[in-house]
Amino acid sequence: MLIIDCPFCGPRDEREFEYCGPYRKSRSDNMDDLSASDFIEYLIVPENPEGVGREFWWHKRGCGEWLLVVRDTKTHQILSTAEADAE
Amino acid sequence: MQKYSLYSLVRNSFTRHRNWSPAWINHDLKKSYDVIIIGGGGHGLATAYYLAKGYGVTNIAVLERGWLGGGNVARNTVTIRSNYLRQESIPFFIKSVEMYEGLSNELNFNLMHxxxxxxxxxxxxxxLREITRKMYTMDIFGSTYKPISVSEIRRRIPTLTGGGKDSRLPIIAGMVHPEGAVNRHDAVAWGYARAASSLGVEIHQNTKVNSLLKNDDGTIRGVSTVKGEIWADRVAVAVSGHTTQLTDTVGLRLPLRSFNLSAFVSEPVKPMIDVVVNCPDLGVYLSQTAKGELVIGGAPDPGQSFRRGTNQLVFERTVGAMLELFPSFKKLKLLRQWGGTVDIAPDASPIISETEIPGLYITAGWWGGYKAIPAGGLTFANLIATNTPHQLTKSFTLDRFKTLDYILEPGTTTRV
Known part of the structure; x- marks a missing residue:
């Protein structure tokens, strides 16, 4: 079981969280600059690292914040947890 | 290939079974092949077999990172069925179930089907609404899905004592899928390996592929393995959860995410369940093996994973769900557990496709790929040999993502 160190609530058990997919940056504001194929790639081609990767977790049964968790997909070790800011 | 029969068994007993020939032959790695298949699992071996048998392509190397029968072909719950929802999926899985039923004879290997x-x-x-829709769609294509009453469910599965009127989720209905089957996973891997080897296919175990290689003109050149470079005009990737790890090495980005899917096995007990029981609302399914063990499967781990372990939370939820319906199983001890890495596309349907790199083919996105091994191998072999998709898998190409033309398939164990 993962223990996720929520920056707002402290270390909490995985049960309180919902996994919300791999990290991706916010959608571009200039959609006109983006070709259809680039946009589809943005939508559906995720990060799939064998090793350290970034992903979103939602502290659903806690503070309700979205977190950006850096986690190793081979060991499940969590390297860092931070607030997911809208970049 | 030495034919297995009652006669060969008796004859070999006179020499105390010392003279059986090996089931497959080990070769030295050549510099080039007509086709390289990466992954000696169910799909890779079946593809090699059907290429050699149906299309006359025999100069094939199957490269396996570990040992035969050690990957996902052994890390599943051997459930074979064709109760899917989409009209693209159902004919494919019907074909696969049919092929499995005749496979012991075809491969001359007892799959204990x-x-x-x-x-x-x-x-x-x-x-209930979803499976009713499934029933009507399946009926069009000739797969069977019949409603049965709750009392009939309890008659057929006497150990199912939970889910009564006072429980959290009372059982309201049931469906029988008579085509549902189980068989022996090692036999599937070994049977295909033996049959392919006898047709001239080379199987190389302990040959990990580190990367794919491209020519300057953008076509596929071959692969780089721990034993050196090998060249081929056609390279087929059949590596289950690690597809993107290989395709990333030639800059091909695929819409796949890898997850860990686990299963648990109980101690062997006397025969008590003679069907495969699936409880989609609670997220657990189980069957009893010929040895008497219960094989229990559940949901994937949350979060992408290459760990091949089991997650305590998934374990608790799966076993808890099972005990809601089968309270008497509380006394069972669990003997083994395993996880396997599977990758999944955004629509949960498989991908059998050529790629933007000429000569590179992939079969991936198999969530529940064990049941798809025969038809998956056959259709993938057709694609590699003729460069055109097989009729049964023409919808499952990468092209569908260019227009986001998803084949959303809820017939798997996952929520996408």
Missing amino acids: SRRSMIDIIQTYPK
């Missing part, structure tokens, strides 16, 4: 029906236990009305 046991057709035993699958019973879906329904506990919510949305699920």
Whole structure:
């Protein structure tokens, strides 16, 4: 079981969280600059690292914040947890 | 290939079984082949077999990172069925189930195939609507899905004592899928390997592929392995959860995410369940093996993973769900558990496709790929040999993502 160190609530058990997919940056504001194929790639081609990767977790049964968790997909070790800011 | 029969068994008993020939032959790695298949699992071996048998391509190397039967072909719950929802999926899985039923004879290898029906236990009305729709769609294509009453469910599965009127989720309906079956996973890997080897296919175990290689003109050149570079005009990737790890090495980005899917096995007990029981509302399914063990499967781990372990939370939820319906199983000890890495596309349907790199083919996105091994191998072999998709898998190409033309398939164990 993962223990996720929520920056707002402290270390909490995985049960309180919902996994919300791999990290991706916010959608571009200039959609006109983006070709259809680039946009589809943005939508559906995720990060799939064998090793350290970034992903979103939602502290659903806690503070309700979205977190950006850096986690190793081979060991499940969590390297860092931070607030997911809208970049 | 030495034919296995009662006669060969008796004859070899005179020499105390010392003279059986090996099931497959080990070769030295050549510099080039007509086709390289990466991954010696069910799909890779079946593809090699059908290429050699049906298309006359025999100069094939199957490269396996570990040992035969050690990957996902052994990390599943051997459930074979064709109760899917989409019209693209159902004919494909019907074909696969049919092929499995004749496979012991075709491969001359006892797969211990046991057709035993699958019973879906329904506990919510949305699920009832979904499976009713499934029933009508399956009926069009000739796969069977029959509603049965709750009392009939309890008659056929006497150990199912939970899910009564006072429980959290009372059982409201059930469906029988008579084509549901189980068989022996090692035999599938070994049977295909033996048959392919006898047709001239080379199987190389302990040959990990580190990367794919491209020519300057953008076509595929071959692969780089721990034993050196090998060249081929056609390279097929059949590596289950690690597809993107290979395709990333030639800059090909695929819409796949890898997850860990685990299963648990109990101690062997006397025969008590002769069907495959699936409880989609609670997220657990189980069957009893020929040895008497219960094989229990559940949901994937949350979060992408290459760990091949089991997650305590998934374990608790799966076993808890099982005990809601089968309270008497509380006394069972669990003997083994395993996880396997599977990758999944955004629509949960498989990908059998050529790629933007000429000569590179992939079969991936198999969530529940064990049941798809025969038809998956056959259709993938057709694609590699003729460069055109097989009729049964023409919808499952990468092209569908260019227009986001998803084949959303809820017939798997996952929520996408």
